[in-house]
Amino acid sequence: MSRYDFKEHDPFAPIVYTYPNTALLHRETSKYQEIQIRQHPHFGRMLILDDVVQLTERDEFFYHEMLVHPVLNTHPDPKHVLIIGGGDGGSMRETLRHKGVESVTLAEIDERVVAVSREYFPTLRSGFEDPRAEVVFTDGIKHVQNPPRKYDAIIVDSTDPVGPAENLFAGDFYKAAAEALTENGLFVTQSESLMFHAEFVTEVHNRLKAAFPIADCYAQSIATYAGNWWTFSVGSKQLNPRTPQRRPRMATRLYSAEVHRKAFLAKSIMKKLAAGTIDW
Amino acid sequence: MSRYDFKEHDPFAPIVYTYPNTALLHRETSKYQEIQIRQHPHFGRMLILDDVVQLTERDEFFYHEMLVHPVLNTHPDPKHVLIIGGGDGGSMRETLRHKGVESVTLAEIDERVVAVSREYFPTLRSGFEDPRAEVVFTDGIKHVQNPPRKYDAIIVDSTDPVGPAENLFAGDFYKAAAEALTENGLFVTQSESLMFHAEFVTEVHNRLKAAFPIADCYAQSIATYAGNWWTFSVGSKQLNPRTPQRRPRMATRLYSAEVHRKAFLAKSIMKKLAAGTIDW
Numbered sequence: 137m138s139r140y141d142f143k144e145h146d147p148f149a150p151i152v153y154t155y156p157n158t159a160l161l162h163r164e165t166s167k168y169q170e171i172q173i174r175q176h177p178h179f180g181r182m183l184i185l186d187d188v189v190q191l192t193e194r195d196e197f198f199y200h201e202m203l204v205h206p207v208l209n210t211h212p213d214p215k216h217v218l219i220i221g222g223g224d225g226g227s228m229r230e231t232l233r234h235k236g237v238e239s240v241t242l243a244e245i246d247e248r249v250v251a252v253s254r255e256y257f258p259t260l261r262s263g264f265e266d267p268r269a270e271v272v273f274t275d276g277i278k279h280v281q282n283p284p285r286k287y288d289a290i291i292v293d294s295t296d297p298v299g300p301a302e303n304l305f306a307g308d309f310y311k312a313a314a315e316a317l318t319e320n321g322l323f324v325t326q327s328e329s330l331m332f333h334a335e336f337v338t339e340v341h342n343r344l345k346a347a348f349p350i351a352d353c354y355a356q357s358i359a360t361y362a363g364n365w366w367t368f369s370v371g372s373k374q375l376n377p378r379t380p381q382r383r384p385r386m387a388t389r390l391y392s393a394e395v396h397r398k399a400f401l402a403k404s405i406m407k408k409l410a411a412g413t414i415d416w
Numbered sequence: 417m418s419r420y421d422f423k424e425h426d427p428f429a430p431i432v433y434t435y436p437n438t439a440l441l442h443r444e445t446s447k448y449q450e451i452q453i454r455q456h457p458h459f460g461r462m463l464i465l466d467d468v469v470q471l472t473e474r475d476e477f478f479y480h481e482m483l484v485h486p487v488l489n490t491h492p493d494p495k496h497v498l499i500i501g502g503g504d505g506g507s508m509r510e511t512l513r514h515k516g517v518e519s520v521t522l523a524e525i526d527e528r529v530v531a532v533s534r535e536y537f538p539t540l541r542s543g544f545e546d547p548r549a550e551v552v553f554t555d556g557i558k559h560v561q562n563p564p565r566k567y568d569a570i571i572v573d574s575t576d577p578v579g580p581a582e583n584l585f586a587g588d589f590y591k592a593a594a595e596a597l598t599e600n601g602l603f604v605t606q607s608e609s610l611m612f613h614a615e616f617v618t619e620v621h622n623r624l625k626a627a628f629p630i631a632d633c634y635a636q637s638i639a640t641y642a643g644n645w646w647t648f649s650v651g652s653k654q655l656n657p658r659t660p661q662r663r664p665r666m667a668t669r670l671y672s673a674e675v676h677r678k679a680f681l682a683k684s685i686m687k688k689l690a691a692g693t694i695d696w
Binding site for chain 2: 150151152153154155156176177178179194195197198329330331332355357358359360363364365389390392394395398402403404405415416
Protein backbone atom coordinates (compact mmCIF):
# COMPACT_ATOMS: atom_id res chain seq x y z
CA MET A 137 0.00 0.00 0.00
CA SER A 138 1.20 3.45 -0.85
CA ARG A 139 1.50 6.59 1.16
CA TYR A 140 -1.69 7.72 -0.57
CA ASP A 141 -3.83 5.29 1.39
CA PHE A 142 -6.79 7.11 2.81
CA LYS A 143 -7.99 5.99 6.21
CA GLU A 144 -11.52 6.90 7.12
CA HIS A 145 -12.00 8.22 10.59
CA ASP A 146 -15.53 7.57 11.83
CA PRO A 147 -15.71 7.99 15.58
CA PHE A 148 -18.71 5.64 15.79
CA ALA A 149 -17.43 2.80 13.68
CA PRO A 150 -15.82 -0.33 15.10
CA ILE A 151 -14.23 -1.02 11.71
CA VAL A 152 -11.76 1.40 10.14
CA TYR A 153 -12.01 1.56 6.37
CA THR A 154 -8.88 2.16 4.33
CA TYR A 155 -8.98 2.92 0.62
CA PRO A 156 -5.62 1.80 -0.76
CA ASN A 157 -3.79 3.68 -3.46
CA THR A 158 -5.82 6.86 -3.47
CA ALA A 159 -4.32 10.02 -4.90
CA LEU A 160 -5.07 13.38 -3.30
CA LEU A 161 -6.49 15.74 -5.94
CA HIS A 162 -7.55 18.58 -3.68
CA ARG A 163 -7.58 19.53 -0.03
CA GLU A 164 -8.78 22.69 1.70
CA THR A 165 -10.26 23.74 4.98
CA SER A 166 -13.48 25.70 4.63
CA LYS A 167 -15.21 27.67 7.35
CA TYR A 168 -17.03 24.48 8.37
CA GLN A 169 -14.91 21.45 7.58
CA GLU A 170 -11.94 19.93 5.81
CA ILE A 171 -12.74 19.05 2.20
CA GLN A 172 -10.72 16.45 0.30
CA ILE A 173 -11.08 15.05 -3.18
CA ARG A 174 -9.25 11.79 -3.82
CA GLN A 175 -8.99 9.44 -6.76
CA HIS A 176 -9.40 5.72 -6.05
CA PRO A 177 -8.74 2.91 -8.56
CA HIS A 178 -12.12 1.23 -7.97
CA PHE A 179 -14.42 3.99 -6.74
CA GLY A 180 -13.17 6.86 -8.89
CA ARG A 181 -13.26 10.30 -7.34
CA MET A 182 -14.28 10.56 -3.71
CA LEU A 183 -15.63 13.50 -1.72
CA ILE A 184 -14.34 13.38 1.84
CA LEU A 185 -15.46 15.79 4.57
CA ASP A 186 -13.61 15.77 7.91
CA ASP A 187 -12.10 12.40 6.98
CA VAL A 188 -15.45 10.72 6.29
CA VAL A 189 -16.29 9.55 2.76
CA GLN A 190 -19.44 11.33 1.57
CA LEU A 191 -19.65 9.87 -1.89
CA THR A 192 -17.69 8.15 -4.60
CA GLU A 193 -18.28 8.49 -8.33
CA ARG A 194 -18.87 4.79 -8.65
CA ASP A 195 -21.42 4.10 -5.95
CA GLU A 196 -23.09 7.48 -5.26
CA PHE A 197 -26.20 6.50 -7.20
CA PHE A 198 -27.14 3.89 -4.58
CA TYR A 199 -27.36 6.64 -1.99
CA HIS A 200 -28.82 9.44 -4.10
CA GLU A 201 -31.47 7.34 -5.84
CA MET A 202 -32.58 5.79 -2.56
CA LEU A 203 -32.61 9.09 -0.70
CA VAL A 204 -34.66 10.95 -3.29
CA HIS A 205 -36.99 8.65 -5.23
CA PRO A 206 -38.97 6.90 -2.49
CA VAL A 207 -40.55 10.10 -1.15
CA LEU A 208 -40.90 11.70 -4.57
CA ASN A 209 -42.75 8.63 -5.87
CA THR A 210 -44.88 8.36 -2.74
CA HIS A 211 -46.17 11.87 -3.31
CA PRO A 212 -48.64 11.90 -6.24
CA ASP A 213 -47.34 15.14 -7.73
CA PRO A 214 -44.40 16.82 -5.99
CA LYS A 215 -43.78 20.30 -7.37
CA HIS A 216 -41.61 22.10 -4.83
CA VAL A 217 -38.73 20.31 -3.15
CA LEU A 218 -36.25 21.49 -0.53
CA ILE A 219 -32.90 19.76 -0.16
CA ILE A 220 -30.87 20.52 2.95
CA GLY A 221 -27.17 19.81 2.58
CA GLY A 222 -26.40 17.86 -0.57
CA GLY A 223 -23.93 20.47 -1.82
CA ASP A 224 -22.36 17.89 -4.12
CA GLY A 225 -25.43 18.10 -6.36
CA GLY A 226 -26.32 14.39 -6.47
CA SER A 227 -29.69 14.67 -4.71
CA MET A 228 -30.60 17.71 -6.80
CA ARG A 229 -29.74 15.81 -9.99
CA GLU A 230 -32.08 12.97 -9.00
CA THR A 231 -34.86 15.34 -7.90
CA LEU A 232 -34.78 17.23 -11.19
CA ARG A 233 -35.25 14.00 -13.12
CA HIS A 234 -38.87 14.18 -11.95
CA LYS A 235 -40.39 16.18 -14.78
CA GLY A 236 -43.27 17.48 -12.67
CA VAL A 237 -40.94 19.16 -10.20
CA GLU A 238 -41.14 22.93 -10.70
CA SER A 239 -38.59 24.12 -8.18
CA VAL A 240 -35.75 22.68 -6.14
CA THR A 241 -34.15 24.74 -3.41
CA LEU A 242 -30.78 23.51 -2.22
CA ALA A 243 -29.92 24.94 1.20
CA GLU A 244 -26.25 24.20 1.76
CA ILE A 245 -24.27 25.75 4.58
CA ASP A 246 -20.85 25.42 2.94
CA GLU A 247 -20.27 27.26 -0.35
CA ARG A 248 -16.96 25.51 -0.79
CA VAL A 249 -18.58 22.04 -0.98
CA VAL A 250 -20.63 23.25 -3.94
CA ALA A 251 -17.68 24.93 -5.64
CA VAL A 252 -15.33 21.97 -5.23
CA SER A 253 -17.99 19.41 -6.20
CA ARG A 254 -18.93 21.34 -9.34
CA GLU A 255 -15.29 21.28 -10.34
CA TYR A 256 -14.47 17.64 -9.56
CA PHE A 257 -17.71 15.72 -10.13
CA PRO A 258 -18.98 16.21 -13.68
CA THR A 259 -21.56 13.40 -13.28
CA LEU A 260 -23.22 15.13 -10.32
CA ARG A 261 -23.40 18.77 -11.35
CA SER A 262 -26.13 18.78 -14.01
CA GLY A 263 -28.72 20.19 -11.60
CA PHE A 264 -26.78 23.38 -10.96
CA GLU A 265 -27.47 24.49 -14.55
CA ASP A 266 -31.19 23.65 -14.42
CA PRO A 267 -33.48 26.72 -14.42
CA ARG A 268 -35.71 25.03 -11.84
CA ALA A 269 -32.84 24.89 -9.32
CA GLU A 270 -31.89 27.51 -6.78
CA VAL A 271 -28.94 27.26 -4.42
CA VAL A 272 -29.01 29.19 -1.16
CA PHE A 273 -25.97 29.22 1.10
CA THR A 274 -27.53 29.14 4.50
CA ASP A 275 -28.10 27.06 7.59
CA GLY A 276 -30.88 24.66 6.55
CA ILE A 277 -32.43 24.86 9.99
CA LYS A 278 -32.95 28.60 9.69
CA HIS A 279 -34.38 28.14 6.20
CA VAL A 280 -36.93 25.64 7.52
CA GLN A 281 -37.85 27.83 10.49
CA ASN A 282 -38.63 30.74 8.15
CA PRO A 283 -39.44 29.06 4.86
CA PRO A 284 -40.18 31.29 1.86
CA ARG A 285 -42.88 28.79 0.82
CA LYS A 286 -44.33 25.38 1.67
CA TYR A 287 -42.65 22.32 0.16
CA ASP A 288 -44.06 19.01 -1.04
CA ALA A 289 -40.91 17.22 0.06
CA ILE A 290 -37.95 18.05 2.28
CA ILE A 291 -34.85 15.92 1.77
CA VAL A 292 -32.00 16.04 4.28
CA ASP A 293 -28.74 15.01 2.63
CA SER A 294 -26.37 15.65 5.51
CA THR A 295 -23.09 14.49 6.97
CA ASP A 296 -23.00 12.39 10.16
CA PRO A 297 -24.72 13.82 13.26
CA VAL A 298 -21.61 15.44 14.66
CA GLY A 299 -20.34 18.94 13.94
CA PRO A 300 -22.30 21.09 11.48
CA ALA A 301 -25.08 18.52 10.92
CA GLU A 302 -25.89 17.67 14.53
CA ASN A 303 -28.97 19.88 14.78
CA LEU A 304 -30.45 18.41 11.58
CA PHE A 305 -31.32 15.34 13.68
CA ALA A 306 -33.05 17.23 16.51
CA GLY A 307 -36.73 16.88 17.32
CA ASP A 308 -37.32 20.63 17.06
CA PHE A 309 -35.99 20.64 13.53
CA TYR A 310 -38.33 17.79 12.56
CA LYS A 311 -41.28 19.76 13.94
CA ALA A 312 -40.28 22.83 11.97
CA ALA A 313 -39.92 20.67 8.86
CA ALA A 314 -43.45 19.31 9.33
CA GLU A 315 -44.71 22.91 9.48
CA ALA A 316 -42.86 23.80 6.30
CA LEU A 317 -44.50 20.97 4.34
CA THR A 318 -47.74 21.01 2.37
CA GLU A 319 -50.59 18.99 3.83
CA ASN A 320 -49.55 15.71 2.22
CA GLY A 321 -45.84 16.48 2.26
CA LEU A 322 -43.01 14.09 3.07
CA PHE A 323 -39.72 14.44 4.88
CA VAL A 324 -36.74 12.11 4.49
CA THR A 325 -33.30 12.10 6.06
CA GLN A 326 -30.30 9.83 5.83
CA SER A 327 -30.09 8.34 9.32
CA GLU A 328 -26.87 6.30 9.66
CA SER A 329 -26.32 2.55 9.90
CA LEU A 330 -28.87 0.09 11.23
CA MET A 331 -25.92 -2.12 12.19
CA PHE A 332 -23.49 0.27 13.90
CA HIS A 333 -25.88 3.05 14.97
CA ALA A 334 -29.09 1.20 15.81
CA GLU A 335 -29.66 3.29 18.94
CA PHE A 336 -29.34 6.44 16.90
CA VAL A 337 -31.75 5.16 14.24
CA THR A 338 -34.18 4.43 17.08
CA GLU A 339 -33.84 7.99 18.40
CA VAL A 340 -34.43 9.49 14.97
CA HIS A 341 -37.51 7.30 14.58
CA ASN A 342 -38.92 8.43 17.91
CA ARG A 343 -38.30 12.08 17.12
CA LEU A 344 -40.01 11.71 13.74
CA LYS A 345 -42.97 9.98 15.39
CA ALA A 346 -43.31 12.98 17.68
CA ALA A 347 -43.33 15.39 14.73
CA PHE A 348 -45.30 13.53 12.04
CA PRO A 349 -48.44 11.37 11.93
CA ILE A 350 -46.45 8.66 10.10
CA ALA A 351 -42.79 7.71 10.69
CA ASP A 352 -41.11 4.91 8.81
CA CYS A 353 -37.69 3.62 7.82
CA TYR A 354 -36.02 1.90 4.90
CA ALA A 355 -32.48 0.77 4.18
CA GLN A 356 -29.97 0.10 1.44
CA SER A 357 -26.56 -1.53 1.67
CA ILE A 358 -23.88 1.05 0.80
CA ALA A 359 -20.30 -0.23 0.79
CA THR A 360 -18.58 3.09 1.45
CA TYR A 361 -20.61 4.07 4.52
CA ALA A 362 -19.38 2.46 7.73
CA GLY A 363 -21.90 -0.11 8.90
CA ASN A 364 -23.29 -0.30 5.38
CA TRP A 365 -26.85 -1.19 6.20
CA TRP A 366 -27.74 2.44 5.65
CA THR A 367 -31.06 3.82 6.82
CA PHE A 368 -33.33 6.53 5.50
CA SER A 369 -35.98 7.76 7.90
CA VAL A 370 -39.25 9.22 6.69
CA GLY A 371 -41.81 11.52 8.27
CA SER A 372 -45.10 11.80 6.43
CA LYS A 373 -48.13 14.00 7.03
CA GLN A 374 -50.64 11.57 5.51
CA LEU A 375 -49.29 9.37 2.72
CA ASN A 376 -48.02 5.86 3.44
CA PRO A 377 -44.41 5.92 2.23
CA ARG A 378 -44.28 2.13 1.79
CA THR A 379 -46.49 2.36 -1.28
CA PRO A 380 -45.23 4.28 -4.29
CA GLN A 381 -48.13 6.18 -5.89
CA ARG A 382 -46.33 6.49 -9.18
CA ARG A 383 -43.91 4.43 -11.19
CA PRO A 384 -40.67 6.21 -11.92
CA ARG A 385 -40.64 7.49 -15.48
CA MET A 386 -36.86 7.69 -15.70
CA ALA A 387 -34.13 5.10 -16.17
CA THR A 388 -32.76 4.61 -12.69
CA ARG A 389 -29.84 2.29 -12.04
CA LEU A 390 -31.13 0.79 -8.77
CA TYR A 391 -34.48 2.30 -7.82
CA SER A 392 -37.72 0.71 -8.97
CA ALA A 393 -41.18 0.48 -7.42
CA GLU A 394 -40.29 -3.02 -6.22
CA VAL A 395 -36.91 -1.90 -4.81
CA HIS A 396 -38.86 0.85 -3.00
CA ARG A 397 -41.30 -1.60 -1.42
CA LYS A 398 -38.62 -4.14 -0.48
CA ALA A 399 -36.33 -1.50 1.05
CA PHE A 400 -38.76 -0.62 3.85
CA LEU A 401 -37.84 -2.55 6.97
CA ALA A 402 -39.89 -5.64 7.73
CA LYS A 403 -42.56 -5.13 10.39
CA SER A 404 -40.65 -7.39 12.80
CA ILE A 405 -37.70 -4.97 12.66
CA MET A 406 -39.93 -1.85 12.77
CA LYS A 407 -41.55 -3.23 15.91
CA LYS A 408 -38.16 -3.55 17.60
CA LEU A 409 -37.13 -0.13 16.33
CA ALA A 410 -40.26 1.52 17.72
CA ALA A 411 -39.85 -0.29 21.03
CA GLY A 412 -36.15 0.53 21.27
CA THR A 413 -35.25 -3.15 21.52
CA ILE A 414 -32.96 -3.70 18.56
CA ASP A 415 -30.67 -6.32 20.04
CA TRP A 416 -27.60 -6.32 17.84
CA MET B 417 -4.56 2.16 17.61
CA SER B 418 -2.66 -0.71 19.14
CA ARG B 419 -0.34 -3.29 17.69
CA TYR B 420 -3.28 -5.68 17.97
CA ASP B 421 -5.11 -4.09 15.08
CA PHE B 422 -6.23 -6.78 12.72
CA LYS B 423 -6.18 -5.90 9.04
CA GLU B 424 -8.35 -7.98 6.79
CA HIS B 425 -6.76 -9.10 3.58
CA ASP B 426 -9.37 -9.71 0.91
CA PRO B 427 -7.74 -9.84 -2.51
CA PHE B 428 -11.02 -8.80 -4.17
CA ALA B 429 -11.95 -5.86 -1.99
CA PRO B 430 -11.22 -2.24 -2.85
CA ILE B 431 -11.62 -1.31 0.82
CA VAL B 432 -9.34 -2.74 3.49
CA TYR B 433 -11.09 -3.32 6.80
CA THR B 434 -9.15 -2.87 10.01
CA TYR B 435 -10.54 -3.93 13.38
CA PRO B 436 -8.79 -1.76 15.96
CA ASN B 437 -7.73 -3.04 19.35
CA THR B 438 -8.21 -6.73 18.78
CA ALA B 439 -6.39 -9.20 20.99
CA LEU B 440 -5.05 -12.44 19.53
CA LEU B 441 -6.44 -15.38 21.50
CA HIS B 442 -5.26 -18.21 19.26
CA ARG B 443 -3.37 -18.76 16.05
CA GLU B 444 -2.41 -21.97 14.28
CA THR B 445 -1.81 -23.22 10.79
CA SER B 446 -3.87 -26.27 9.91
CA LYS B 447 -3.38 -28.52 6.90
CA TYR B 448 -5.65 -26.17 4.90
CA GLN B 449 -5.39 -22.64 6.26
CA GLU B 450 -4.29 -20.27 8.98
CA ILE B 451 -6.83 -20.08 11.80
CA GLN B 452 -6.98 -17.08 14.15
CA ILE B 453 -9.28 -16.24 17.01
CA ARG B 454 -9.30 -12.59 18.06
CA GLN B 455 -11.23 -10.59 20.61
CA HIS B 456 -12.69 -7.25 19.47
CA PRO B 457 -14.28 -4.64 21.75
CA HIS B 458 -17.44 -4.33 19.61
CA PHE B 459 -17.76 -7.64 17.77
CA GLY B 460 -16.55 -10.00 20.52
CA ARG B 461 -14.66 -13.07 19.39
CA MET B 462 -13.85 -13.37 15.71
CA LEU B 463 -12.98 -16.41 13.60
CA ILE B 464 -10.44 -15.50 10.94
CA LEU B 465 -9.27 -17.90 8.22
CA ASP B 466 -6.35 -16.89 6.00
CA ASP B 467 -6.78 -13.28 7.19
CA VAL B 468 -10.46 -13.07 6.23
CA VAL B 469 -13.11 -12.62 8.94
CA GLN B 470 -15.53 -15.57 8.80
CA LEU B 471 -17.73 -14.61 11.72
CA THR B 472 -17.94 -12.53 14.84
CA GLU B 473 -19.88 -13.40 17.96
CA ARG B 474 -21.90 -10.24 17.67
CA ASP B 475 -23.12 -10.35 14.09
CA GLU B 476 -22.89 -14.01 13.05
CA PHE B 477 -26.66 -14.46 13.38
CA PHE B 478 -27.29 -12.19 10.38
CA TYR B 479 -25.33 -14.57 8.21
CA HIS B 480 -26.35 -17.91 9.74
CA GLU B 481 -30.07 -17.13 9.97
CA MET B 482 -30.15 -15.83 6.42
CA LEU B 483 -28.13 -18.72 5.01
CA VAL B 484 -30.22 -21.44 6.63
CA HIS B 485 -33.83 -20.38 7.18
CA PRO B 486 -34.94 -19.28 3.71
CA VAL B 487 -34.45 -22.72 2.12
CA LEU B 488 -35.60 -24.64 5.19
CA ASN B 489 -38.83 -22.61 5.29
CA THR B 490 -39.35 -22.89 1.55
CA HIS B 491 -39.32 -26.69 1.83
CA PRO B 492 -42.57 -27.90 3.40
CA ASP B 493 -40.89 -30.52 5.59
CA PRO B 494 -37.11 -30.79 5.43
CA LYS B 495 -35.87 -33.89 7.26
CA HIS B 496 -32.33 -34.49 6.05
CA VAL B 497 -29.92 -31.61 5.61
CA LEU B 498 -26.32 -31.52 4.41
CA ILE B 499 -24.07 -28.61 5.36
CA ILE B 500 -20.79 -28.26 3.50
CA GLY B 501 -18.19 -26.25 5.36
CA GLY B 502 -19.66 -24.44 8.34
CA GLY B 503 -17.17 -26.00 10.76
CA ASP B 504 -17.84 -23.24 13.26
CA GLY B 505 -21.23 -24.80 13.99
CA GLY B 506 -23.44 -21.72 13.37
CA SER B 507 -25.33 -23.11 10.38
CA MET B 508 -25.82 -26.44 12.14
CA ARG B 509 -27.19 -24.66 15.20
CA GLU B 510 -29.77 -22.83 13.06
CA THR B 511 -30.68 -25.98 11.09
CA LEU B 512 -31.31 -27.98 14.26
CA ARG B 513 -33.75 -25.36 15.51
CA HIS B 514 -36.15 -26.80 12.92
CA LYS B 515 -37.82 -29.49 15.01
CA GLY B 516 -38.81 -31.58 11.99
CA VAL B 517 -35.20 -32.02 10.91
CA GLU B 518 -34.15 -35.61 11.61
CA SER B 519 -30.52 -35.52 10.52
CA VAL B 520 -27.87 -32.92 9.79
CA THR B 521 -24.62 -33.97 8.20
CA LEU B 522 -21.80 -31.44 8.46
CA ALA B 523 -19.09 -32.14 5.88
CA GLU B 524 -16.11 -30.01 6.87
CA ILE B 525 -12.70 -30.42 5.34
CA ASP B 526 -10.73 -28.96 8.23
CA GLU B 527 -10.97 -30.74 11.61
CA ARG B 528 -9.11 -27.89 13.28
CA VAL B 529 -11.83 -25.33 12.44
CA VAL B 530 -14.32 -27.49 14.33
CA ALA B 531 -11.98 -28.06 17.28
CA VAL B 532 -11.01 -24.41 17.64
CA SER B 533 -14.59 -23.14 17.15
CA ARG B 534 -15.97 -25.55 19.75
CA GLU B 535 -13.42 -24.22 22.21
CA TYR B 536 -13.81 -20.49 21.53
CA PHE B 537 -17.46 -20.00 20.46
CA PRO B 538 -19.80 -21.25 23.17
CA THR B 539 -22.81 -19.62 21.45
CA LEU B 540 -22.24 -21.58 18.23
CA ARG B 541 -21.45 -25.08 19.40
CA SER B 542 -24.83 -26.37 20.64
CA GLY B 543 -25.39 -28.45 17.48
CA PHE B 544 -22.32 -30.60 18.01
CA GLU B 545 -24.00 -32.20 21.05
CA ASP B 546 -27.31 -32.83 19.28
CA PRO B 547 -28.01 -36.53 18.58
CA ARG B 548 -29.39 -35.58 15.14
CA ALA B 549 -26.01 -34.14 14.08
CA GLU B 550 -23.14 -35.98 12.44
CA VAL B 551 -19.80 -34.40 11.56
CA VAL B 552 -17.73 -35.92 8.78
CA PHE B 553 -14.28 -34.57 8.05
CA THR B 554 -14.12 -34.79 4.32
CA ASP B 555 -14.07 -32.84 1.10
CA GLY B 556 -17.70 -31.77 0.63
CA ILE B 557 -17.43 -32.24 -3.12
CA LYS B 558 -16.55 -35.92 -2.73
CA HIS B 559 -19.39 -36.33 -0.24
CA VAL B 560 -21.87 -34.88 -2.74
CA GLN B 561 -20.52 -36.98 -5.59
CA ASN B 562 -21.05 -40.18 -3.58
CA PRO B 563 -23.77 -39.23 -1.12
CA PRO B 564 -24.79 -41.83 1.47
CA ARG B 565 -28.42 -40.64 1.03
CA LYS B 566 -30.54 -37.97 -0.66
CA TYR B 567 -30.96 -34.66 1.14
CA ASP B 568 -33.89 -32.25 1.31
CA ALA B 569 -31.51 -29.30 1.51
CA ILE B 570 -27.83 -28.74 0.85
CA ILE B 571 -26.31 -25.64 2.45
CA VAL B 572 -22.86 -24.45 1.42
CA ASP B 573 -21.29 -22.41 4.22
CA SER B 574 -17.87 -21.83 2.70
CA THR B 575 -15.00 -19.39 2.67
CA ASP B 576 -14.36 -17.14 -0.34
CA PRO B 577 -13.91 -18.82 -3.73
CA VAL B 578 -10.14 -19.02 -3.53
CA GLY B 579 -8.08 -21.84 -2.03
CA PRO B 580 -9.91 -24.78 -0.44
CA ALA B 581 -13.41 -23.51 -1.35
CA GLU B 582 -12.85 -22.73 -5.02
CA ASN B 583 -14.44 -25.91 -6.37
CA LEU B 584 -17.56 -25.40 -4.26
CA PHE B 585 -18.55 -22.71 -6.79
CA ALA B 586 -18.04 -24.86 -9.91
CA GLY B 587 -20.86 -25.86 -12.24
CA ASP B 588 -20.02 -29.58 -11.92
CA PHE B 589 -20.42 -29.38 -8.18
CA TYR B 590 -23.85 -27.74 -8.56
CA LYS B 591 -24.94 -30.54 -10.90
CA ALA B 592 -23.77 -33.18 -8.43
CA ALA B 593 -25.64 -31.31 -5.67
CA ALA B 594 -28.85 -31.36 -7.72
CA GLU B 595 -28.45 -35.14 -8.08
CA ALA B 596 -27.94 -35.54 -4.34
CA LEU B 597 -31.21 -33.74 -3.53
CA THR B 598 -34.70 -35.19 -3.14
CA GLU B 599 -37.19 -34.27 -5.85
CA ASN B 600 -38.27 -31.00 -4.25
CA GLY B 601 -34.91 -30.31 -2.63
CA LEU B 602 -33.15 -26.95 -2.38
CA PHE B 603 -29.54 -25.85 -2.55
CA VAL B 604 -28.15 -22.61 -1.14
CA THR B 605 -24.66 -21.15 -1.08
CA GLN B 606 -23.18 -17.94 0.20
CA SER B 607 -22.07 -16.17 -2.98
CA GLU B 608 -20.08 -13.04 -2.09
CA SER B 609 -20.95 -9.35 -2.40
CA LEU B 610 -23.40 -7.94 -4.92
CA MET B 611 -21.42 -4.70 -4.71
CA PHE B 612 -17.79 -5.82 -4.99
CA HIS B 613 -18.23 -9.19 -6.72
CA ALA B 614 -21.21 -8.64 -9.02
CA GLU B 615 -19.54 -10.50 -11.89
CA PHE B 616 -18.93 -13.46 -9.64
CA VAL B 617 -22.54 -13.43 -8.40
CA THR B 618 -23.59 -13.45 -12.06
CA GLU B 619 -21.38 -16.47 -12.78
CA VAL B 620 -22.78 -18.37 -9.81
CA HIS B 621 -26.30 -17.56 -10.97
CA ASN B 622 -25.60 -18.84 -14.48
CA ARG B 623 -24.03 -22.04 -13.17
CA LEU B 624 -27.03 -22.66 -10.90
CA LYS B 625 -29.41 -22.04 -13.80
CA ALA B 626 -27.56 -24.75 -15.74
CA ALA B 627 -27.92 -27.22 -12.87
CA PHE B 628 -31.40 -26.50 -11.46
CA PRO B 629 -34.85 -25.71 -12.90
CA ILE B 630 -35.02 -22.62 -10.64
CA ALA B 631 -32.14 -20.31 -9.69
CA ASP B 632 -32.63 -17.25 -7.52
CA CYS B 633 -30.73 -14.86 -5.29
CA TYR B 634 -31.26 -12.91 -2.10
CA ALA B 635 -29.10 -10.57 -0.05
CA GLN B 636 -28.48 -9.25 3.43
CA SER B 637 -26.21 -6.43 4.53
CA ILE B 638 -23.40 -7.86 6.70
CA ALA B 639 -20.96 -5.32 8.11
CA THR B 640 -18.00 -7.67 8.55
CA TYR B 641 -17.96 -9.07 5.02
CA ALA B 642 -16.21 -6.83 2.51
CA GLY B 643 -18.76 -5.31 0.15
CA ASN B 644 -21.48 -5.98 2.70
CA TRP B 645 -24.38 -6.45 0.35
CA TRP B 646 -23.97 -10.18 0.80
CA THR B 647 -25.66 -12.61 -1.55
CA PHE B 648 -27.04 -16.09 -1.09
CA SER B 649 -27.73 -18.02 -4.27
CA VAL B 650 -30.38 -20.71 -4.44
CA GLY B 651 -30.90 -23.66 -6.76
CA SER B 652 -34.30 -25.33 -6.48
CA LYS B 653 -35.68 -28.45 -8.12
CA GLN B 654 -39.31 -27.31 -8.05
CA LEU B 655 -40.24 -25.03 -5.16
CA ASN B 656 -40.23 -21.24 -5.56
CA PRO B 657 -37.75 -20.03 -2.93
CA ARG B 658 -39.29 -16.53 -2.82
CA THR B 659 -42.31 -17.87 -0.98
CA PRO B 660 -41.85 -19.41 2.43
CA GLN B 661 -44.19 -22.43 2.80
CA ARG B 662 -44.02 -22.32 6.56
CA ARG B 663 -43.67 -19.69 9.23
CA PRO B 664 -40.64 -20.16 11.41
CA ARG B 665 -41.65 -21.65 14.75
CA MET B 666 -38.58 -20.40 16.57
CA ALA B 667 -37.51 -17.02 17.94
CA THR B 668 -35.08 -15.74 15.34
CA ARG B 669 -33.30 -12.42 15.79
CA LEU B 670 -33.53 -11.25 12.18
CA TYR B 671 -35.30 -13.81 10.01
CA SER B 672 -39.06 -13.69 9.53
CA ALA B 673 -41.33 -14.66 6.64
CA GLU B 674 -41.40 -10.99 5.63
CA VAL B 675 -37.62 -10.60 5.88
CA HIS B 676 -37.39 -13.72 3.69
CA ARG B 677 -39.65 -12.24 1.00
CA LYS B 678 -38.01 -8.81 1.07
CA ALA B 679 -34.47 -10.24 0.91
CA PHE B 680 -34.93 -11.71 -2.56
CA LEU B 681 -33.59 -9.31 -5.14
CA ALA B 682 -36.11 -7.16 -6.98
CA LYS B 683 -36.95 -8.43 -10.46
CA SER B 684 -35.23 -5.42 -12.04
CA ILE B 685 -31.95 -6.52 -10.43
CA MET B 686 -32.53 -10.22 -11.19
CA LYS B 687 -33.06 -9.31 -14.83
CA LYS B 688 -29.68 -7.55 -14.94
CA LEU B 689 -28.05 -10.42 -13.04
CA ALA B 690 -29.41 -13.02 -15.47
CA ALA B 691 -28.34 -10.89 -18.46
CA GLY B 692 -24.89 -10.23 -17.01
CA THR B 693 -25.46 -6.48 -17.19
CA ILE B 694 -25.05 -5.36 -13.58
CA ASP B 695 -23.54 -1.93 -14.15
CA TRP B 696 -21.97 -0.94 -10.85
